[in-house]
Amino acid sequence: MDQVMSDSRTLLSLETERRLCKAVAEFSGVQLDEITPPIIDNRLLRFLARRGLHDVEAVVQTSCNHPKTELAIALFEAMLDDETMFFRDPPMFADLRERVIPELLGRREAERRLDVWCAGCSTGQEPYSVAMIIATFFPSVFAGWTINILATDIVPAKLERAASGEFVKHEVNATLPTAMLVNWMEQTPNGWRVGADLRSRVEFRQLNLLDRWPELPRFDLILARNVAVHWDAQHRAELMRRLGSSMADHGYLVLGGAETVEPGIPLRLDGEGRWPCYRRTG
Amino acid sequence: MPQALIVDDCRTTRLFVRRLVERLGFQTRVADSCAAARDLVYPGQPPGFVLVDWELPDGTGVELVRGWRSDPRLAPTGMIVMSVRDDVEAIRMALAAGANEYLMKPLSRDSIAHKLALLEFPWTAPRADA
Numbered sequence: 001m002d003q004v005m006s007d008s009r010t011l012l013s014l015e016t017e018r019r020l021c022k023a024v025a026e027f028s029g030v031q032l033d034e035i036t037p038p039i040i041d042n043r044l045l046r047f048l049a050r051r052g053l054h055d056v057e058a059v060v061q062t063s064c065n066h067p068k069t070e071l072a073i074a075l076f077e078a079m080l081d082d083e084t085m086f087f088r089d090p091p092m093f094a095d096l097r098e099r100v101i102p103e104l105l106g107r108r109e110a111e112r113r114l115d116v117w118c119a120g121c122s123t124g125q126e127p128y129s130v131a132m133i134i135a136t137f138f139p140s141v142f143a144g145w146t147i148n149i150l151a152t153d154i155v156p157a158k159l160e161r162a163a164s165g166e167f168v169k170h171e172v173n174a175t176l177p178t179a180m181l182v183n184w185m186e187q188t189p190n191g192w193r194v195g196a197d198l199r200s201r202v203e204f205r206q207l208n209l210l211d212r213w214p215e216l217p218r219f220d221l222i223l224a225r226n227v228a229v230h231w232d233a234q235h236r237a238e239l240m241r242r243l244g245s246s247m248a249d250h251g252y253l254v255l256g257g258a259e260t261v262e263p264g265i266p267l268r269l270d271g272e273g274r275w276p277c278y279r280r281t282g
Numbered sequence: 283m284p285q286a287l288i289v290d291d292c293r294t295t296r297l298f299v300r301r302l303v304e305r306l307g308f309q310t311r312v313a314d315s316c317a318a319a320r321d322l323v324y325p326g327q328p329p330g331f332v333l334v335d336w337e338l339p340d341g342t343g344v345e346l347v348r349g350w351r352s353d354p355r356l357a358p359t360g361m362i363v364m365s366v367r368d369d370v371e372a373i374r375m376a377l378a379a380g381a382n383e384y385l386m387k388p389l390s391r392d393s394i395a396h397k398l399a400l401l402e403f404p405w406t407a408p409r410a411d412a
Binding site: 085087090091093094136137139169173174175177179180181182187 | 374396
């Protein structure tokens with residue numbers, strides 16, 4: 001037993017750690033062994049503390065034995081990286097404003113409609129940031145067009161929080177431009193809340209990207225930033241293929257700063273702007 | 283190397299902010315009052331950006347910003363007001379005086395880096411388009 005324990009990298013025994021990695025990959029696509037052990041331990045301990053549990057080995061083994069139970073799903077969700085922030089990567093948002101959105105508005109001028117999808121939206125900062133860019137720099141479009149911003153995530157609790165539009169001070173302090181804060185959010189006793197008009201433009205829906213997708217429009221803009229960064233190559237490639245199929249011919253796909261698309265996927269890199277993005281080929 | 287001016291009457295804050303900003307690649311100058319800040323901002327090249335605390339012994343950071351914003355020489359200088367005040371009225375006052383950004387205290391390493399990254403782009407619509 002000591003021998004097995006000393007080979008493992010986390011709080012768990014080696015065997016249990018392997019089972020957890022397998023279960024999380026099946027649940028969400030995320031390869032936990034790409035994440036550093038202290039981070040995994042941190043997430044495990046926080047989960048136990050939240051649930052008032054104390055035997056990490058037993059909790060994980062039980063969850064892996066019964067992966068469809070509420071406990072197991074909650075555990076697997078807790079192992080996912082949910083970091084998000086307003087205006088993450090400011091140059092990307094500047095590019096949206098200067099180049100991408102003006103081009104898309106030109107394309108959709110006849111229908112006066114824009115379809116955006118933020119995949120892996122966690123607590124909502126990214127879709128609200130997109131809405132703020134449109135509302136600030138294209139006010140007549142925001143007022144007069146149909147702007148559909150779909151925001152999906154695998155974790156229902158995050159979506160609930162996102163839909164509430166409520167954020168605490170540290171979430172709005174550093175990354176949200178102050179002008180955006182005062183123009184689009186209201187101060188509340190507990191922090192800040194996205195104004196009702198902006199909130200109404202974002203539809204939050206649960207979606208596991210590994211699952212079958214519901215019928216979706218062909219999007220003008222898809223943001224799937226850092227969603228599949230810890231997925232294995234095969235599942236990532238499949239996701240990129242599916243995202244490509246969900247784009248309008250003129251559409252843009254934006255990934256995280258360190259992400260690329262494997263060769264063989266019908267998407268080409270567009271390096272014209274401040275931030276790389278992907279377009280459909282053929 | 284781009285210059286930053288840090289204005290805060292608390293020595294520990296000045297040191298903390300100075301160290302962070304220098305690690306991000308900027309040369310820094312520090313001031314502990316409005317008078318000292320005015321002396322430092324004018325000679326030579328205007329600073330790339332200033333980080334000013336609200337409460338200063340001889341005035342407020344907002345007054346400093348208001349004065350500097352009326353000077354065309356400082357038009358390219360990014361101005362960030364820092365304060366423990368976290369109410370929307372204070373924030374609006376700072377923006378109205380001409381600050382680009384507002385940072386609520388306590389400050390963290392990341393919060394300063396994030397705010398500096400925002401200075402590069404405009405986040406309000408030019409008046410003609412509104």
